[in-house]
Amino acid sequence: MEHSSSAMLEVAGLSCSRDDRLLFSGLSFGLRPGQVLLLEGSNGSGKTTLLRILCGFREADGGEIFWAGRRIAESRYFADMAYVGHADGTKKELTVLENLRFALALGHPGQYSIDLALQKVRLSGYDDSPVQSLSAGQKRRLSLARLLVTHSILWILDEPFTSLDKQGIELIETLMDEHAKNGGMVILTSHHDLTFPHLGLQRIHLDSCP
């Protein structure tokens, strides 16, 4: 089905309920290249659920999601998006390098080489350390390095700032900003307010959705 809109990602009338409790309904928004969307809301307001619906892990109870004018199931959506959730998605017995090589084998090569991506997230020199020897913040940065080595236009990040220090948070914000400037898109949830004065920042407050 074709769906005309200027937005790359278009969410129309999405609704979801859990255990007889309505989380959100009639949720619609669009995202254009270069935009960052921050989902806000109290605990249990459905932020993570919305992200999981956007990842296709969960079916919405109503509504549609379009990518470049087509339903996501019929589009290149899954080749164009990347997700970093609560769980890092890295294997703790493998080294940093092995984890990134595997991520690269699963997806399409992206903008950065593995070395460059590790430099970007300030993990160069850790190539051969097993992931279990890294600190929580370093693991987080490693899972974000995965976004850099694989091709992705849309980043979906669930609480990317947890267990990061001040420099780490700044680093992620810079990466998001660069990604947006290169025509990428970011959807994230966070309790931490973004300090970056990003121009394309949109906010959706889920508590206020009826």
Added chain:
Amino acid sequence: MPLIQAFFAIVRRDLLLAFRRRAEMANPLFFFVLVVTLFPLAVGAQPNLLRAMAPGVIWVSALLAALLSLDGLFRSDFEDGSLEQLLLSPHPLSVLVLGKVFAHWLVTGLPLLLVAPLLALFMGLPEQAMPTLWLSLILATPLLSLIGAIGVALTVGLRRGGMILSLLVLPLYVPVLIFASGAVDRAAGGLPTGAQINILAAMLLLALVLTPLPTAAALKMSVN
């Protein structure tokens, strides 16, 4: 071909992981050896009885060892979020699943194949039955992994899925057990085993084609 690359990347990663946690991976093999070696001790010095029981004992132990190893197939991937990343990969999940099952068989099925002749000798299985024992193991251990994968995929999201997994998978294992131990039994008696081996081969081919799809679908449900 990116798809074939992804398939081998999964196999390589899982073999590497198995190598890094060797102790855990050796458990099913240890169990197999232990059960088979305990039988002669419990039954006593009755070579004829042991010889008659050998095909059944070896096959039941192999099957239980396979069942024991199943839970590890998707558990760690589910817990550390790797499974979500597999689901988001642009490659078809069923091919990636097949890669995981293949690696799992290399780690848990192949060792059984290597020690089985030794244990068969120990039980006094006639030499003429050895090739059939091997052939039945080569055909049926991958079959056990493939069928088991559906059950694991369905139960990986449950906190204590072990019991349900056995209940789900064991009935499907019964035909494999009947044909495999039947073949070895007949070979020990000097009878032809063509029918049993052919049926096992047919079941393996069917499972290779058919099981990755429901496994992939079940994984999607479990991640939900």
